[in-house]
Amino acid sequence: MSMHASEPATGGLAAPQFARWANANEIPVIDFAPLKTGKESAIEAVAKEVDAACREIGFLTVVNHPVPVPMIRDVFAQAKRFFALPEAEKMKLWMGNSRNFRGFLPMDQPVDQRNFAGAAVAGFQQHLAGEKLKARKPNRNEAFQIASELGPDDPAVKAGTPLYGANQWPENLPGFKDSVLGYYETMTGFAALLASLFARGLGLQPDYFAQFYRKPLIQLRLLHYLPHEAELAALEGGDSRAHCDAGGFTMLQQDDVGGLEIKNxxxxxxxxxxxxxxxxxxxxxxxxxxxxxxxxxTLHRVVNRYGRERFSVGVFANPDYETVIRPLPTCVDAENPPRFDEMKSGEALLYLYSRVWPSAGPRN
Known part of the structure; x- marks a missing residue:
């Protein structure tokens, strides 16, 4: 279907905003191959490119990264295996059974206002500001989410720290758990590499962010989108409503179907x-x-208007629960005074998750 479809009549309602294909260089493509040389000048050059992209649009495409291609192909194969399970099998892993937002999220899943928790500051997740609780519009995507696999003897779990704990896993899908956890560990390493490049671009020591990622709340999300019958239905239903991600940064693999759109x-x-x-x-x-x-x-959304199933794998690099976020000293000066005092990362993430996902509720 055309990327430049004209806007049809909408019966007096606000017309949906259609998208166009990105022009060359609108979303920077950055080659990480020079990092393999280990040369300081090469690393600094890549960091400078990354920094520029993060300032200008907040999105970039990375090629020649360190994640093995066979591992990428395998995690997509595992996603297809999981989403092909009968709905009853997937619902055994329903996210609403978890206090830590782990497991399966079916289509059209509402939340429960009684589980609202956490706190944020002005400027965080502005698209939720003043929003009243309501079921999501009909959508055509489902998800499966994990985070760090922690047992009951883990200190954070024993202390009852929110968002830490065990994952839910399918019982009859041999190899799935090991493959997905292997990808998760590899992506945790890739996140550390990216964080070091951000630090360089921000005028900090390369290992600056490591202190905030000692027990990170990194999430891995497998996503499955069904196609819409018509482009207008895709926009009105919304596979994922326009939003900004909440955490530090996201590392996304999308298949060849496409559908990710950003607002410039x-x-x-x-x-x-x-x-x-x-x-x-x-x-x-x-x-x-x-x-x-x-x-x-940057605001972004997914609209699957292409007539095929779409799969993607997102890894969300969130810092430790106890991290207190304050404006970095290298980003504050006379022309750019601090825009806020501080934000407790875990509380802010809990604020978001409890408002968009089902949960078993807080611990008693």
Whole structure:
């Protein structure tokens, strides 16, 4: 279906905003191959490119990254295996059984206001500001989510710290758990590499962010989108409503179907073109605030108008629960005073998750 479809009549309602294909260089493509040389000049050059992209649009595409291609292909194969299970089998892992937002999220899943928790500050997740609780519009996507696998003897779990705990796993899907956890561990390493490049671009020591990622709340989310019958239905139903990610940054693999769209500074929706085996990296609200708004956290959505199933795998690099985010000193000066005092990362993430996902509720 055309990327430039004309806007049909909408019976007096606000017309949906259609997207166009991104032009060359609108979403920077950055080659990580020079990092393999280990040369300081090469690393600094890549960090400078990453920093520029994070300032200008908050999205970039990374090629020649360190994640093995066979591992990428395998995690997509595991996603297809999982989502092909009967609905009753997937619902055994329903996210609403978990206090830590782990497990299966079916289509059209409402939340329960009684489980609202956490706290944020002005400027965090602005698209939720003043929003009243209501079921999501009919959508055509489902998800399966894990985070760090922690047993009951883990100190954070024993202490009852929110968001830490065990994952839910299917019983009759041999190899699935090991493959998905292997990908998760590899992506945790990739997140550390990206964080070191952010630090360099921000005028900090390369290992600066490591102190906030000792027990990170990194999430891995498998996503499955069904196609809509018509482009207008896709926009009105919304596979994922327009939002900014909440955490530090996101590392996304999308298949060749496409569907990811971002809103540029001109207010246009542009389609992020799929690039085989690449990663799309985008900045979240937490990093935006950490950098005193130097880095952009950009609205984005998914619209599957292409007549095929779509799969993607997102890894969300959130820091430790106890991390206190304050404007970085290198991002504050006379022309850019601090935009906020501080934000407790775990409380802010809990604020978001409890408002968009089902939960078994807080511990007694």
């Amino acid at each position: 500074r001109a207010g246009e929706w542009i389609v992020v073109p799929p690039v085989e085996n690449s990663f799309i990296i985008n900045i979240g609200d937490s990093m935006k605030m950490w950098t005193n708004h130097r880095y952009a956290s």
